[in-house]
Amino acid sequence: MSSPARVRAVKLGALLIVAVVALLVPVFETDPATVNVAVFTAMYVGLATAWNIMGGYTGYVSLGHAAFFGFGAYAFGLVLAHLGIQAGYEPFLFVPIAGALTVVLALLIGWIALRTRAATFVIVTIAMMFMIQLLAENLVGLTGGGSGLSFPVPPWSGDFFDTPFYYAMLLMAAISLAISWWIRRSKFGLGLLAIRDDEDKALAVGVPAHTYKLTAFVISAGLVGMIGAIYGYYVTYIYPQYAIDPLVGISLVLMVFLGGLGTLWGPVLGAVILEPA
Amino acid sequence: MSLLEVDALSKHFGGVTAVDGCSLSLQLGSITGLIGPNGSGKTTVFNLITGFIARDTGDVRFKGESITGLGPNRIYGLGIGRTFQLARIFPRLTALENMLVPVRRSGVRALFSRGQWHDEKDRAMEMLAAMDISHVAGLLGGSLSYGQRKLLELAAVMMARPQLVLLDEPAGGVNPALVERIGEHILELNRQGVSFLLVEHNMPFVMGLCQQIVVLHRGAVLAEGTPAEIRGNPAVLDAYLGS
Ligand SMILES: Nc1ncnc2c1ncn2[C@@H]1O[C@H](COP(=O)(O)OP(=O)(O)OP(=O)(O)O)[C@@H](O)[C@H]1O
Ligand SMILES: [Mg+2]
8 A cells, every 4th residue: 555655665675786786796706807898887877877967857969978078088187197196096086176177168068059959959069079079189288189198007907907997987877876866856857857848938937947958967067077087097098089989979878768868767777788788 | 006018019020020119018916918810919029028039129127127138037037927829838747747847946946955845736736726637737748638738837837926927828729618717717816916918819708807908910009998998999890800
């Protein structure tokens, strides 16, 4: 009879099992190749969830999120180099700085891109991604241009190498999910869903659509930037075509569409199915 | 006291003059009808007042302050609500969620407040009950009948307690029994202090509800007066038959 309470309990139980399994992956699976897949799966769960906050909730499909991913990686590499941070666990503490810098970029890009709607928005996001890629290539003094940017080389070896990165990616995925869940049940989230359904009608009932869209865009980009930062440190060496890869942006869109656009768990499902495949 | 003043408003779309020096004044607590033949500019006047399109010339004042140039969400925030000629609701939100979108939460507070606060929810359910559609609260907007959408749109626009509501054909496309009910709802809300400006082609409906009627013809005000005065005005009849 108390079916809502039971549904809740089942949901919590399932969540707990998923969390425990996710946490134990590196303990039971020591084959580096498998853990490597796990790192990327956790990464895509985070990316798809972050993308969904904008693309799923507001219906504004950005195909250029790879720009924020790559920008986060570059920003992180440059921050580590300038502050002279040594390899090890310490760099992880600076990931939020990469996120903050990505947020600034997203504010600028969003301010312009969000003056357009529908197909035009999609095209603007693609254009700005190639612009960022071009900048990464041409600001040689800053980014190393085509010859790339290297990170401090993580000191861990063999079986253990992937483990810290797996947990870092998992933490980012969990943070993205928590934020997505929070937004979904907030007044702000309801406004985003209203914009997705009918933006003019949303304006007519007082939803400040531009501010809401920009906020969602920036939150989404900031999370993607932080994940990109961890990725950069993981691969220890990035160059423009690799860090700002249009395919990354497209595959996370596919994951969200496959798993369920605008739902909390859809992006997770899509990433888990598509990434190892 | 005049609640809304529209002063010499004009709007051209390319070569089409949609609104041509339209002026009108709404009294606080009134129900005013805005009528006119198809294409006479009624919806455009609504879009101009509510900030959906930019005027060419003229001014709109609400409670004595100019609201010209403000965006639609700001204007709703100031207390002017509107409905659309073809009822517009959020199809993938439930009827209850449709009711909760209009409740204002500004800035950062929107991020930190639940989508469905209990007091808001109670009020939304009361409003739905007042419109006799509480049984659809949990259904998606897209699954409602057109009449239910009309009622939901009217109920939802009231959630932020607007002082003035612009209704674009509230009786359009719904069956006669429902037209009567919608009329009663409007009167009831008016008794509670809400003023209305309503566009409508159903003449008995307008004449029955409004104290004051403004007739628009080719974007300009052709006549203004009580229902009886408008009914006896030969120029109005000409406009309807002639154009
Ligand atoms: N966005 C637009 N672009 C171009 N022309 C427009 C636009 N909106 C309205 N018009 C034109 O402006 C004129 C007035 O249109 P409007 O919709 O305001 O009339 P209306 O009085 O609401 O008519 P109806 O009773 O049929 O709803 C019409 O000639 C219409 O074609
Ligand atoms: Mg119209």
